[in-house]
Amino acid sequence: MATVTPLSPAQVLVLIFKACLIVVVLLLGRGLYWLLHLVVLAPPFDPLRHLPGPEGKAFQNHFREVMDPNKSVNSHEQWTKSFGKTFRFHGFGKHDYRLMSLDARALSHILNSPIYEKPWQTRRFLGRLLGRGIFAMEGDEHRSLRKFIAPAFSTRSIRGLTPIFLQKAEELRDRWDLLLPVVSPSRPLSPYEPKDVHDGQSAVIDVLNWLSRATFDIIGIAGFDYQFNSLEDETEEVYLAYRKMFDAADRAPGFKGLAQIFFPIIEKIFPDETSRITTASLKTVTAAGKTLIENKKALILAEKASGQAPKEKSIISLLINANVSEDPSQRLSDEHLLDQLSTFLFAGSDSTAVGMAWCIHHLSLNPDVQSRLRKEILRLHEISSEAVSEDRHDFADSVDALPYLDAVVREALRLSPPAHGAIRVATQNDVIPLSEPIVMKDGSVATEVNIRKGSFVHIPIEGVNLSSSIWGEDSLKFNPDRWIEGQTPTHPGLANLMTFSFGPHSCPGWKFAIFETKLILAVLLPHFVFSPAEEIKKYNAILTRPYVYNKYELGPQLPVRVGRYQAESK
Numbered sequence: 001m002a003t004v005t006p007l008s009p010a011q012v013l014v015l016i017f018k019a020c021l022i023v024v025v026l027l028l029g030r031g032l033y034w035l036l037h038l039v040v041l042a043p044p045f046d047p048l049r050h051l052p053g054p055e056g057k058a059f060q061n062h063f064r065e066v067m068d069p070n071k072s073v074n075s076h077e078q079w080t081k082s083f084g085k086t087f088r089f090h091g092f093g094k095h096d097y098r099l100m101s102l103d104a105r106a107l108s109h110i111l112n113s114p115i116y117e118k119p120w121q122t123r124r125f126l127g128r129l130l131g132r133g134i135f136a137m138e139g140d141e142h143r144s145l146r147k148f149i150a151p152a153f154s155t156r157s158i159r160g161l162t163p164i165f166l167q168k169a170e171e172l173r174d175r176w177d178l179l180l181p182v183v184s185p186s187r188p189l190s191p192y193e194p195k196d197v198h199d200g201q202s203a204v205i206d207v208l209n210w211l212s213r214a215t216f217d218i219i220g221i222a223g224f225d226y227q228f229n230s231l232e233d234e235t236e237e238v239y240l241a242y243r244k245m246f247d248a249a250d251r252a253p254g255f256k257g258l259a260q261i262f263f264p265i266i267e268k269i270f271p272d273e274t275s276r277i278t279t280a281s282l283k284t285v286t287a288a289g290k291t292l293i294e295n296k297k298a299l300i301l302a303e304k305a306s307g308q309a310p311k312e313k314s315i316i317s318l319l320i321n322a323n324v325s326e327d328p329s330q331r332l333s334d335e336h337l338l339d340q341l342s343t344f345l346f347a348g349s350d351s352t353a354v355g356m357a358w359c360i361h362h363l364s365l366n367p368d369v370q371s372r373l374r375k376e377i378l379r380l381h382e383i384s385s386e387a388v389s390e391d392r393h394d395f396a397d398s399v400d401a402l403p404y405l406d407a408v409v410r411e412a413l414r415l416s417p418p419a420h421g422a423i424r425v426a427t428q429n430d431v432i433p434l435s436e437p438i439v440m441k442d443g444s445v446a447t448e449v450n451i452r453k454g455s456f457v458h459i460p461i462e463g464v465n466l467s468s469s470i471w472g473e474d475s476l477k478f479n480p481d482r483w484i485e486g487q488t489p490t491h492p493g494l495a496n497l498m499t500f501s502f503g504p505h506s507c508p509g510w511k512f513a514i515f516e517t518k519l520i521l522a523v524l525l526p527h528f529v530f531s532p533a534e535e536i537k538k539y540n541a542i543l544t545r546p547y548v549y550n551k552y553e554l555g556p557q558l559p560v561r562v563g564r565y566q567a568e569s570k
């Protein structure tokens with residue numbers, strides 16, 4: 001019988017080394033083939049290469065021209081003038097053809113077709129913060145979640161939130177009132193509160209910070225029956241956890257951030273400050289979310305057991321009803337339920353606050369518009385104080401119907417959309433129809449675009465909103481009258497804008513956001529006058545936020561000089 005000689009430790013080590021070497025060589029080979037395919041083999045067969053568009057060097061990208069709001073206004077305009085409403089640009093290099101279109105028919109096709117999904121990179125980035133919330137869902141799962149939450153966003157449900165909107169608007173008004181003109185140096189500032197500057201008559205207030213607090217409080221109560229009380233002070237632990245997490249995520253991702261999207265293990269091995277903040281914040285948020293869900297679930301189950309029909313239509317109640325559904329195909333798991341809470345808190349507060357802050361910015365730059373709007377609102381307050389009805393819902397309905405307020409809010413949302421753009425990926429080869437033909441690189445005219453599986457499509461929300469070919473030569477001007485004089489183009493987007501997108505993934509909260517903005521302005525405008533305090537620039541991370549020119553290191557903020565509206569000038 002042959003005897004097997006045991007291997008010496010050195011031989012074992014050599015064997016392990018050889019095995020590792022083979023694995024590394026195989027992986028490198030696979031990686032090299034992937035790179036070769038990506039950069040050399042696949043691009044000549046990409047149908048998008050025939051489209052007109054800006055040229056670039058081998059590894060030159062057009063990301064800044066597409067996504068930096070300080071450049072994108074010009075680039076979108078120039079490209080549309082040079083190439084038409086549909087063109088290609090370069091992603092990570094000349095090999096990476098990406099499609100962009102401002103053509104209504106093409107956009108409608110892309111945003112309504114199940115072929116186009118959010119890329120896994122976007123979903124992974126948002127998923128790290130928001131879990132598997134609605135933003136990360138597609139197909140049937142997404143459709144049924146939209147169905148569950150739809151009642152929370154009906155006109156009736158939103159109107160029912162009037163007392164919450166008005167209560168928080170008045171609290172905000174009173175907080176600002178305290179900031180002017182009495183200077184109170186002893187008032188302690190929280191780490192998130194900018195140092196408001198007083199001159200005895202008026203104060204420079206970071207309206208973005210305050211509006212974020214107001215909208216956070218509102219979605220907390222309206223959506224989740226949870227009191228953050230952030231207008232009072234910024235000490236509530238869940239509020240602080242969210243703020244820290246989103247502030248950290250809001251910084252430009254940088255090379256490491258991008259690499260982490262592709263290789264999440266990097267974050268585990270080399271956690272940086274952002275990942276430490278995110279992990280700690282998520283722990284706080286998860287613990288609080290679980291308690292909130294347990295309490296609400298107990299109430300809803302008790303309601304069900306007593307045979308009562310569900311009364312509440314708040315987001316959390318609707319989600320819990322889906323969670324305790326007797327039909328397993330309709331049931332939302334506990335884990336997914338928690339992910340939805342974070343998603344709705346984020347989506348429902350930050351974007352609205354940013355939109356409102358931009359609106360106040362435009363009012364501060366346009367005093368004539370501001371005083372015309374104030375007059376319209378003051379007249380309504382006069383009528384309401386004379387009216388017999390003290391129903392706050394009636395007042396809110398009248399605010400909602402004010403024509404100039406409606407025009408101002410829409411115009412601000414057009415000119416400064418909080419979401420700069422969206423991105424989709426084609427999950428199979430497709431043909432996109434166009435309403436306006438384009439001239440291809442070989443001189444032929446095309447009325448449709450061939451796109452292959454895996455290609456990225458950029459949806460230029462801001463580009464469409466600002467395009468002179470859609471809105472006319474004054475497209476960059478803040479001109480609310482365009483909405484009153486019927487000069488607005490018919491547009492497939494919600495509220496006749498691209499701001500909330502459209503199609504199955506469009507914003508379910510658009511009516512909520514517009515109503516909330518109108519009510520807050522209707523409370524603030526009769527009391528305050530806004531004028532510019534600093535030169536403001538846009539910066540685009542998750543949302544397009546305001547920054548003070550040359551003070552980017554201070555983070556997003558919108559300082560505005562706020563004075564009291566003087567009764568004698570009424």
Ligand code: HEM
Pocket residue numbers: 134135146219343344347348349351352355417418419422423499500501504505506507508509510512513
């Ligand atoms: C001015 C305020 C707002 C703006 C500009 C805005 C904008 C948008 C946009 C552009 C999208 C689509 C993103 C994409 O297609 O990739 C979206 C989705 C979404 N928004 Fe809003 N939004 C606002 C307010 C709200 C509010 C108040 C809520 C909830 C209370 C909300 C909840 C959501 C949700 C849940 C989605 C995901 C929808 C889905 O994937 O099916 N948004 N929003």
